[in-house]
Amino acid sequence: MDFITSRDGTAIACWHGGTGAPLLLVHGTTGDHSAWRAVLMQLQQRYTVWTMDRRGRGQSGDAANYALARESEDIAAVVNAIGGNVNVLGHSFGGLCALEAALLTANINKLMLYEPSISLSGSGWSAEFESRLQVLREKGAWEESLLLFFRDLLKTPDHELNALQTGPNWDSRVAAAPTILRELQSIDRYVFTPQKFHRLQNAILLMLGGESHTRRYKTAEMLQQCLVNSRIGILPGQQHSAMRTAPDLLVHTVTAFVDSAP
DSSP: OEEEEOTTSOEEEEEEEESSSEEEEEOOTTOOGGGGHHHHHHHHTTSEEEEEOOTTSTTOOOOSSOOHHHHHHHHHHHHHHHOSOEEEEEETHHHHHHHHHTTTOSOEEEEEEESOOOOSSOOSOOHHHHHHHHHHHHHTOHHHHHHHIIIIISOOOHHHHHHHHHSTTHHHHHHHGGGHHHHHHHHHHOOOOHHHHTTOOSOEEEEEETTSOHHHHHHHHHHHHHSTTEEEEEETTOOSOHHHHOHHHHHHHHHHHHTSOO
C-alpha cells in the first residue's frame, strides 16, 4: 500500500500490481478499493492496475470540509503520481469524480465511465428518504443506512442485495456508510456544464448495463453528445455493478477499449 498526498493534504491510500500500461480503478458510493476484487487478477495479467480508497473510507484520510472537487483532485493526484498515460475506469459516483479529474491533469489517457452519477433531474431521492437517512445517521445505524440506500434508492433486487450482504466486502461497505449522504447531496448540487468539457480529447467509453434504468441511458446519450471522442458501450444483461455480477464481461469490455487503436 502507498499513500499519495492530495492537493489539500489528505492522504489517499493506493494499491498496485500486475504489469503493462497503468490502469486506475475508482470505486463508487459505499465502496472502497476492494469493490474491484472480482476483476483484479484478470486485469493485472494485462495492466499495472492501481486501486484506491476514496477519501473518507478504508485506509484513506478525510477532511472537515467535503466537496466533490476534492475527490477529483484526489484522482488527479494519484494519476500524476503514477505518471505517464494512465487509463482510468470510474464507477458510478467514482465515474463523475473521474470525469472532473480529466480536467485537472494531462496524464489521463483513455477514460471509462461506468454509469457516472450525473443526474438530469436530481439524484431521485425524496425529503422523506433524507429524513430517514438522517435519523439512522444520528443513531449510528450504519448497516441500516446502507440497506436503505440499496433498497429504497437504488432499487437493488433482493437476490443481488443478498449476494452483497454475504460477499467479502460487506463490512467495508458498512464502514463507508457515513459517506452516503454527502455524495447524494453532491449529485443533487452538481450541474453538468458541456462547455467546459469540449476541450477534452480523451477517448471515452460510456459503459451501460443492458438492463439498467432508462435514466442512465439518457445521461449517457447526453454525455456522448458533449464529449467529442466518446462512445457508448452496452454490457448485455447487466445493471449497475457488472464488476461483481459479470466480471468476465467487464474485463473483456475494458481490455477491448484500452487495447484498441487510438
